[in-house]
Amino acid sequence: MAVESAHPSAPAPATPAGQAPAQRPAPSSRLRLLGTGDGVITLVLVAFLLVAALSIDGFASTRNTGFLLLDVVVIILIALPLTLVIITGEIDLSVASTVGLTSAVMGQLWFSGLPLELIIPLCLLLGGVLGALNGFLVTRLGLPSLAVTIGTLALYRGLAFVVLGDRAVADFPRSWTTWALSSVGSTGIPVVVVPLLVLVVITGVVLHATPIGRSLYAMGNSEDAARFSGIGVARTKFWLFVVTGAVAALGGIYWTLRYGSARADNAQGLELQVIAAILLGGVSIFGGSGGLVGVIAGALLLGSLRNALQLVNVPADVLNIVTGVLLIIAVVTPQVAAAVRGRRRPRAHAATP
Amino acid sequence: MTSFLTSRRLRGGLTGVAVAAMVLTTAACGGTTRGEDEGSDSGADASASANPDAEIPADLAVAFLPKQVNNPYFDIAAQGAETAVGEYEGELNVTGPSEASASSQVSYINTLTQQGADVILTSANDPNAICSALDQARAADAKVVTFDSDTDPECRDLFISQATSEGIGQTQVDLMAEQIGGSGQVAILSATANATNQNAWIQLMEEYAASEYPDMEIVATVYGDDEDEKSFQETQGLLQTYPELKGIISPTTVGIAAAARYLSGSEYKGKVALTGLGTPNQMREFVKDGTVTAFALWNPEELGYLAAYAGAALAAGQITGEEGETFEAGELGEYTIEADGTVVLGEPTEFNADNIDDFDF
Numbered sequence: 001m002a003v004e005s006a007h008p009s010a011p012a013p014a015t016p017a018g019q020a021p022a023q024r025p026a027p028s029s030r031l032r033l034l035g036t037g038d039g040v041i042t043l044v045l046v047a048f049l050l051v052a053a054l055s056i057d058g059f060a061s062t063r064n065t066g067f068l069l070l071d072v073v074v075i076i077l078i079a080l081p082l083t084l085v086i087i088t089g090e091i092d093l094s095v096a097s098t099v100g101l102t103s104a105v106m107g108q109l110w111f112s113g114l115p116l117e118l119i120i121p122l123c124l125l126l127g128g129v130l131g132a133l134n135g136f137l138v139t140r141l142g143l144p145s146l147a148v149t150i151g152t153l154a155l156y157r158g159l160a161f162v163v164l165g166d167r168a169v170a171d172f173p174r175s176w177t178t179w180a181l182s183s184v185g186s187t188g189i190p191v192v193v194v195p196l197l198v199l200v201v202i203t204g205v206v207l208h209a210t211p212i213g214r215s216l217y218a219m220g221n222s223e224d225a226a227r228f229s230g231i232g233v234a235r236t237k238f239w240l241f242v243v244t245g246a247v248a249a250l251g252g253i254y255w256t257l258r259y260g261s262a263r264a265d266n267a268q269g270l271e272l273q274v275i276a277a278i279l280l281g282g283v284s285i286f287g288g289s290g291g292l293v294g295v296i297a298g299a300l301l302l303g304s305l306r307n308a309l310q311l312v313n314v315p316a317d318v319l320n321i322v323t324g325v326l327l328i329i330a331v332v333t334p335q336v337a338a339a340v341r342g343r344r345r346p347r348a349h350a351a352t353p
Numbered sequence: 354m355t356s357f358l359t360s361r362r363l364r365g366g367l368t369g370v371a372v373a374a375m376v377l378t379t380a381a382c383g384g385t386t387r388g389e390d391e392g393s394d395s396g397a398d399a400s401a402s403a404n405p406d407a408e409i410p411a412d413l414a415v416a417f418l419p420k421q422v423n424n425p426y427f428d429i430a431a432q433g434a435e436t437a438v439g440e441y442e443g444e445l446n447v448t449g450p451s452e453a454s455a456s457s458q459v460s461y462i463n464t465l466t467q468q469g470a471d472v473i474l475t476s477a478n479d480p481n482a483i484c485s486a487l488d489q490a491r492a493a494d495a496k497v498v499t500f501d502s503d504t505d506p507e508c509r510d511l512f513i514s515q516a517t518s519e520g521i522g523q524t525q526v527d528l529m530a531e532q533i534g535g536s537g538q539v540a541i542l543s544a545t546a547n548a549t550n551q552n553a554w555i556q557l558m559e560e561y562a563a564s565e566y567p568d569m570e571i572v573a574t575v576y577g578d579d580e581d582e583k584s585f586q587e588t589q590g591l592l593q594t595y596p597e598l599k600g601i602i603s604p605t606t607v608g609i610a611a612a613a614r615y616l617s618g619s620e621y622k623g624k625v626a627l628t629g630l631g632t633p634n635q636m637r638e639f640v641k642d643g644t645v646t647a648f649a650l651w652n653p654e655e656l657g658y659l660a661a662y663a664g665a666a667l668a669a670g671q672i673t674g675e676e677g678e679t680f681e682a683g684e685l686g687e688y689t690i691e692a693d694g695t696v697v698l699g700e701p702t703e704f705n706a707d708n709i710d711d712f713d714f
Contacts (some may be wrong), residue, residue, distance in 0.1 A: 060468050067463040115384025166546025167578060168455070170481035173385050259456050261482040265546065266456065268667055310464040316422060316451040 036150055038294035039283055041330075045301045052308040062188025069190050070181065070258070072303035074099075074251045074267070076296060077196060078274045080203040081244040083295045087207070089220040089287030090138060090145035091181055095184020095248040096270035098130050102252030102264075104160035107169030107262025116176065124249050130156060135238035153190055153271070160264035169262040174276040180257040180353035192254065199247075204292045212236070220287025276323060277302050300324070366632045402489035403678055409669045411560070413443035415661060416465045417534050418475040420502065420548070421453040424579065425632060426606045426653055429714050430501070433657030434474060440683050441665050446470070453545055454578050455479030462486040463588050474657070477657035478500035480549045484508040496667040500660040502550040510667050510674045513660045516701045518550075521604070522557030524649045524701045526566065529600050532626040532646050536568030537599035540591045541628075542612055544579040544605040554591075554604050572598070577608045578696055584611035591623055609648060613639040633704055634713040640709050647705040654714055656698055659685055663696060 053060035078095050085092050102123045109119045130152070137148040182191050207213040218226040219233050227233045256262045281298030283290025302323060309319055415438050419427035430614060431447045438445040448465070450457035455478045465473055466489055469658055473495050477483055480503065487497050487508040500513040515521070529539055541558070543551045555574060562569050572595055577584025603609035609631040616622050622644050631648045639645045662682035663672075672678040674694045682688050688696050704712070 058469070061467070064467045067460075067467060071460055071463075110387055113387055117384035168481065168547045170479075171387060176385070177485065212585045255456075259459065259482045260485060261455060261479055263455060263479070263482075265454065268446055268454070306460075307464070310448075311459065311467060313446060313448060316449070320451075 023226075038282055038291045040293045040295070040333075041301065042297040045297045048301060048308075049304060051128070056308050056311050058311055062183075062186070062190070064188075064307065066183055066188040066190055068303055068307045069193055071307065072299055073190065073192055073196055074255055074258075075277055075303070076299045077199065077251050077254070077279050078244075078248055078270070079295050079299055080199055080238065080292075081247045082274055083278050083281075083283055083290065083292060084203070084207060084216055085145075085237075085240050085244055086275075086283055086285065087216045087220045087287055087290055088240065089223065090237060090240075091149060091285075092131075092145065092241060092244050092347070093149040093250075093271050093275075094130070094134060094152035094156055095244060095274060096267045097153045097160070098127055098245055099252035099255055099267040099270060100247035100265065101130065101160040101163070102127055102157045102249040103256045103262045103266040104164035104264045106253060106256050107167075108163050110172065110262065111169050116173070120253055123253055127249020127252070128242050128246040131236070131242040131248070134245065135241030138241065139234040139238045141227075156291055157268070157351065164262065164264045166264070170260055172257060172260055172262075176344050177257050177260040180254060200292070200296060217288055220284075220289070222288075224260060248266075273302070274299075276327050279327060282330070282334065284334070285331070289348050356587055363650060375562060403673045403675070404670050405672075405679070407670045409441045409443075409665045409671075413438075413441070413471045413665055413668055414469065415443050415445050415472040415474065415664060416468075416470040417445060417447045417657070417661075418445075418449050418458060418461055418465070418473060420449070420458075420476050420478050420545075421428050421579065422447070422449045422451060424453075424607065425635065428661075429632065430653040430657035433652075433654035433659075434661040435657075436654075437658045437661035437665075437683055441662075443472075443665065445661075453478050455482035455547065458483050459486045462490055466490040466495065469493070470495050471668050472661075473497045474660045475499055475504075476584075477504045478502070478545060479547045479551060480504050491615070494663055496664055498664040500656055500669065502548050504549070506693050509694070511663050511672075511690070511696060512661055513656060514695050514697045515656050516699060517697055518553045518557055520542045521630070521649075521701055522554045523561050524703065525554075525602050525604060526558050526569075528628040528647050528649065528703070529602050529626060529630075530562075530566050530569060532628065533569070533599045535566050538572045538595055538597050539569050540595065540598055540599045541574040542584060542587055542591070542601055542605075542608045543574055543576050544608060546576045551604060554704050558602065558604075564648060577611065578602075579605060579607045581607060581611050584608045584614050588612040588615045592619075592625065600626035600628070603627070605629070605632075606631050606635065606650070609645075610635045613644050616639040617642055617644040630701075631704075632714055633709050634714060635703070637709055640704070640706050647703055649701045649703050650700055651701050652714065658683065659688065659696070659698055663688075 009144040025321055051236050058064060082092060082095060105126055106119055109122065110116065135147055135347055137143050138145045183189055184191055186193070207216065215226065215236065218231060219236070223233055252267070255266055275279065277299035278295050279285060280302060281290065281294030281296070283295060305322065309322065415434070417431050417434050419430065435445050448461055450461060458475070458478055459482065462473065462483055465485055473490055475497070477499060484505050487504065491497055497509040498511045498513060499509045501515060503512045506512070541555055543555060545551070559571055563570055573591060575587040575591060577587045588601065588611065591601065601612055603612050609627065609629040612627055613636060616625060616627055617639055627645050628648050630650050632650060636645055636648060659682050663680065666672050666680035667674065672680050672690065674690065676690055676692050679687050679689045690696055
């Protein structure tokens with residue numbers, strides 16, 4: 001893996017003073033990583049992909065990989081900043097509505113004759129503003145982010161309908177919409193995966209290898225302690241919301257080009273898919289732990305699961321059930337694992353003199 | 354407390370504005386705007402000429418992808434398709450999204466392409482959103498037949514129209530005019546806002562009503578999204594907003610059933626006329642209790658049957674989708690392709706208390 005996750009693993013009981021540190025010596029520390037949330041989900045993903053490739057006809061092909069990745073691109077894109085937000089202990093449920101509003105604005109501006117080269121930066125700016133509103137309400141006015149973003153979820157979606165009404169704008173230039181769907185050479189991997197990978201690497205580096213990233217974990221674990229140790233909590237959270245809004249707008253632009261249709265109800269319900277991927281990836285909803293590798297693996301797992309089950313004609317309702325069950329397992333397992341570890345630890349240390 | 358107006362922020366903001374100004378000027382100097390003809394690539398050339406005597410190959414993989422699953426109208430159409438597919442010994446796969454949204458059909462079409470479907474029968478939620486997915490399916494040698502709700506003609510091979518749009522629109526307006534005496538306020542309860550068929554019919558209804566019944570005024574069009582509860586609530590909203598409303602036209606089976614349910618349990622029963630497109634089984638109790646006098650439809654089972662045969666004819670090479678070609682559709686007889694690759698099933702049927710017991714769908 002390019003980025004070594006040096007983040008704290010699932011909550012471990014504090015070691016009593018004077019005892020040897022709980023960490024094992026270096027050679028087994030990589031193996032230890034496999035036991036973390038990240039590691040488990042990555043293993044599950046790899047195992048699932050192997051099983052699916054071997055048992056489902058047509059799953060392991062370049063074209064299907066292309067389809068799978070196309071379905072998952074926007075989810076991963078929005079999951080990047082949203083992971084950072086959740087790690088700080090906040091949440092942003094309005095991302096899908098930002099996608100919808102951006103799509104509607106893009107459609108309306110296009111309909112009014114503005115050039116695409118101008119529309120795209122304007123839409124990104126709009127996303128930033130929408131995120132800034134969230135950030136302002138959460139950091140300046142101190143409102144809980146869950147309440148704020150539920151409100152903006154409805155507000156932005158409503159604005160999307162005000163902007164575009166019930167129409168759809170669908171006459172975007174062929175060259176752009178085809179580009180949104182095209183693959184790299186004959187590998188079947190969509191072209192948009194390349195810039196997405198760049199963003200993933202940047203986010204991973206910021207989260208796991210910079211002081212800013214560390215401060216996010218600190219904020220998630222204890223906001224007061226973080227503030228008193230000099231971290232600009234309010235400022236960081238504000239800019240996180242702005243970035244989330246801008247990235248969601250980018251997602252909205254891509255969504256519109258990919259489907260070739262700007263509608264006010266685009267991406268309705270997407271926020272739940274993104275959050276499902278993040279939670280599946282082992283990020284704690286309460287903040288303070290989790291890693292990006294797990295989130296990517298979680299998103300890919302959900303996407304491949306859907307893809308594979310559709311290939312064997314599992315109906316839509318069953319897909320929802322499977323996703324729900326998987327999510328519950330993902331959220332409950334770390335709690336169970338921590339409880340089990342907690343009970344085992346005293347016995348292990350009883351032997352120490 | 355950190356203030357956002359520290360000088361660093363201000364400088365950052367000014368840089369942002371400067372960058373924006375640069376972007377705006379460069380973009381304003383040129384760029385891709387609407388209306389520039391990109392010279393859309395010519396549709397698939399009909400290099401293969403039609404062979405009317407070609408046999409329908411056995412084991413054709415036919416996929417049925419309606420606007421949404423669990424919709425009674427499409428369930429009936431699927432039965433028709435199943436009968437047809439059974440007759441020519443193919444295999445039918447009924448699949449689709451649980452909500453009638455534009456983009457959800459795309460992932461199912463991609464799956465069908467991956468599974469190697471030979472024929473795809475679909476009713477589109479949005480005329481454009483599924484186009485590129487359909488084009489990919491056609492590139493993988495699938496024949497695409499739309500029915501009930503069309504897409505852009507460029508991305509499908511044939512469209513099976515249940516009746517002419519004019520016929521559908523006019524029948525409903527005529528039925529309403531008959532019931533309210535040709536004058537008064539009328540509202541339309543539609544399905545989803547982008548459905549091609551709905552919008553075509555609504556437009557024709559408005560034009561026809563304006564010319565034939567100038568005293569009948571269509572005051573509002575609301576959207577129930579083909580969801581029972583939403584349609585119910587929209588009906589409620591209509592009656593509250595327009596107390597003088599004399600009639601509701603609902604050109605969707607889910608909408609008319611929900612509206613009938615609301616009316617029959619309210620004070621407006623018998624006072625506000627309701628008509629539109631409904632299935633006899635769903636509407637029977639409301640016709641019998643007087644909420645609805647008459648409504649129309651065609652036979653969705655025949656629609657699915659015809660669509661399945663059209664798809665098979667395309668796959669066999671009997672037709673290529675050109676105007677004037679003919680093909681046999683099993684028990685329904687021979688059909689001719691009209692302009693724009695459209696095949697019309699027939700005329701709409703009117704249902705009322707006299708004949709509603711004759712039908713079972």
